[in-house]
Amino acid sequence: MSTTDKLIELSERRSAHNYHPLPVVISQADGAWVTDVDGRRYLDCLAGYSSLNFGHGNEKILAAARAQLDRLTLTSRAFYHDQFADFCAGLADLTGKDMVLPMNTGAEAVETAIKVARKWGYQVKGVAPDQANIIVMEDNFHGRTTTIVSFSTDPVAHDHFGPYTPGFRIVKYGTAEAIRDAIDENTVAVLLEPIQGEAGVLIPPDGYLTQVRELCTENNVLFIADEIQSGLGRTGKTFAVEHEGVVPDMYIMGKALGGGVIPVSAVAANSDVLGVIKPGTHGSTFGGNPLACAVGRAVVDILGTGEFQERAARLGEVLHAGLLGLVGQGVVTVRTRGLWAGVDIDPSIATGREVCEALLKRGVLAKDTHGSTIRLAPPIVVAEEDLAFAVAQLADALKELSAR
Numbered sequence: 001m002s003t004t005d006k007l008i009e010l011s012e013r014r015s016a017h018n019y020h021p022l023p024v025v026i027s028q029a030d031g032a033w034v035t036d037v038d039g040r041r042y043l044d045c046l047a048g049y050s051s052l053n054f055g056h057g058n059e060k061i062l063a064a065a066r067a068q069l070d071r072l073t074l075t076s077r078a079f080y081h082d083q084f085a086d087f088c089a090g091l092a093d094l095t096g097k098d099m100v101l102p103m104n105t106g107a108e109a110v111e112t113a114i115k116v117a118r119k120w121g122y123q124v125k126g127v128a129p130d131q132a133n134i135i136v137m138e139d140n141f142h143g144r145t146t147t148i149v150s151f152s153t154d155p156v157a158h159d160h161f162g163p164y165t166p167g168f169r170i171v172k173y174g175t176a177e178a179i180r181d182a183i184d185e186n187t188v189a190v191l192l193e194p195i196q197g198e199a200g201v202l203i204p205p206d207g208y209l210t211q212v213r214e215l216c217t218e219n220n221v222l223f224i225a226d227e228i229q230s231g232l233g234r235t236g237k238t239f240a241v242e243h244e245g246v247v248p249d250m251y252i253m254g255k256a257l258g259g260g261v262i263p264v265s266a267v268a269a270n271s272d273v274l275g276v277i278k279p280g281t282h283g284s285t286f287g288g289n290p291l292a293c294a295v296g297r298a299v300v301d302i303l304g305t306g307e308f309q310e311r312a313a314r315l316g317e318v319l320h321a322g323l324l325g326l327v328g329q330g331v332v333t334v335r336t337r338g339l340w341a342g343v344d345i346d347p348s349i350a351t352g353r354e355v356c357e358a359l360l361k362r363g364v365l366a367k368d369t370h371g372s373t374i375r376l377a378p379p380i381v382v383a384e385e386d387l388a389f390a391v392a393q394l395a396d397a398l399k400e401l402s403a404r
């Protein structure tokens with residue numbers, strides 16, 4: 001039995017089957033490339049679901065982490081530490097907001113946004129006790145906690161985990177009328193992904209985010225943008241909402257905020273919103289820890305130069321052009337924004353999973369979303385010729401699968 005097979009067998013036997021990984025066991029990585037236990041190299045076109053926007057082993061991020069590891073890693077929030085102030089101020093400045101609240105995982109930051117919106121609703125907007133509602137979208141993905149799966153429309157994520165948290169109204173994504181119809185005097189927030197990642201990199205129609213912004217302002221409702229996957233350079237901007245020049249009331253960030261090293265998440269908002277949080281009302285033992293803040297500071301510095309945003313925009317055009325060449329040759333539709341692509345495969349040829357397995361054999365790591373859609377999101381450090389390689393392998397995989 002090969003090392004790969006042994007490690008996969010043991011993983012499957014001794015861990016819960018909450019994932020269905022592709023059959024590759026990775027042991028090393030550098031930039032946009034990973035190496036498996038048998039020494040085979042693969043181009044990483046998933047980048048940890050956009051957690052690795054700045055590349056595997058990014059020197060600036062690793063240097064910050066290494067230096068911090070030797071000095072101070074954890075204090076809890078019972079005390080201040082010397083990395084906290086600059087991380088919070090830097091991230092707040094990056095978002096243009098007054099303040100941030102750091103947590104660890106994306107789901108925790110979404111939970112934070114929900115709590116803040118509800119408390120703001122009761123204390124600032126004047127909603128009657130326990131009557132607040134939050135408008136969310138069909139096909140959303142915001143994480144895996146019991147409250148968050150309560151408003152998931154994906155049966156696999158949602159079913160059998162009830163009783164469910166009330167207070168959410170699910171409407172169609174991409175049409176502002178649906179939100180207008182759902183808003184009432186108890187609505188405290190609209191929570192959405194500016195681009196729906198897990199749903200297949202679904203980009204809403206032009207003008208949608210602007211209309212959502214207007215509706216929220218007119219009705220004194222908070223606009224909360226979950227930028228956990230779409231944010232921090234991926235789409236060619238710091239935040240995906242910038243493509244429409246829209247400013248939400250609250251940003252939710254995660255994934256790439258931890259530089260691919262450690263979970264770091266946060267919400268950012270102005271003090272009239274985040275000010276409702278008082279000592280004891282919310283927190284996390286690890287949220288805002290010194291190591292996380294040191295890594296987060298490096299990420300904020302990197303984003304401050306605009307270099308990665310510019311690179312994602314430029315390489316995104318290259319990827320888009322390459323993928324468009326496959327339309328009609330196994331590919332039905334291509335959606336890209338920056339270096340982020342949703343590719344709908346002709347379902348009569350193959351499932352997304354089959355395409356990803358065929359890509360794996362050809363040295364490309366990618367992940368299917370739903371049905372016959374695959375998502376491509378390589379680290380932004382990826383070389384232009386690597387993108388050509390990925391497109392060529394996809395063409396070859398589709399040719400083989402069509403011939404079955």
Ligand SMILES: *Cc1c(COP(=O)(O)O)cnc(C)c1O
Nearest residue numbers: 105106107141142143226228229
């Ligand atoms: C990944 C993701 C989350 C959840 O983040 P975790 O760190 O996995 O908890 C929430 N929202 C969006 C849009 C995501 O992509």
